[in-house]
Amino acid sequence: MMKKLHIARILGMLLLSASAWAQNNEEIAPETKKEKVPETYLDLVLNLVGTNFHYGNSNNALSDYKKAVLGAQVGVSMQAGITPHFSVVSEFYFFMKGAELGVNNPFNGNNNTIRLYTFELPVLARVHLGRFHFNAGPAIAYNFYGTQKIESNTSDLTFGDVSGGFKRWEASVQMGGGYRFQTKRKSILLDVRYNDGLTNISFDREIYNQSLIISLHISKPWKTNPLARKRN
Secondary structure (H helix, E strand, C coil): CHHHHHHHHHHHHHHHHHHHHHHHHHHHCCCCCCCCCCCCEEEEEEEEEEEEEECHHHHHHHCCCEECEEEEEEEEEEEEEEECCEEEEEEEEEEEEEEEECCCCCCCCCCEEEEEEEEEEEEEEEEEECCEEEEEEEEEEEEEEEEEEECCEEEECCECCCCCCECCEEEEEEEEEEEEEECCCCEEEEEEEEEEECCCCECCCCCEEEEEEEEEEEECCCCCCCCCCCCC
16 A cells, blocks of 8 residues: 555656646747647547456465456546646546456455446646647545446445445546547547556455556537636
């Protein structure tokens, strides 16, 4: 857990440094070189995402039995352009997370699949370098429902401080980057992002959510950007 928090702190410092550089670079740029502020847009999130669990100290022992599961991700994404090299991205979506352990695993010996049904809200700082971008930031999630399938028997997960119980709230850090393709009327943004859980979602063992999110955003920018910083 401390290692994850340390990584998150380093990531935050690096992104803040990059953001400060981007804004400072804009301030000292010659007046003749006016760059466009990144687009401000609102579009849909509709993805099929591979998700898995990290089992803390037991992860190595379980590595041969771990299997990713596919989950839907449906919601909205907003990029707010602030300066030519910096924007803020906020998203809200429904997310199906989970993982599978194969037969003979050390936990219970049976084929075991857990699914969590979640609402998630990330807020990311995005640094733009030409058509490339890099983004990172925190996310919070609320697990409102879950199921566990052992062999052919499916049951609801229990949420609360009991044996086998799971936690409703969790925090994670998202990091990644992408590339923007520009057409005459629309912008196509490819974004690849790793979502790493920071908080244990189980009361009686170590379980952290992990996922790799690959998104394709097709958007039409707003005609005016109310969030862009005005220049003299």
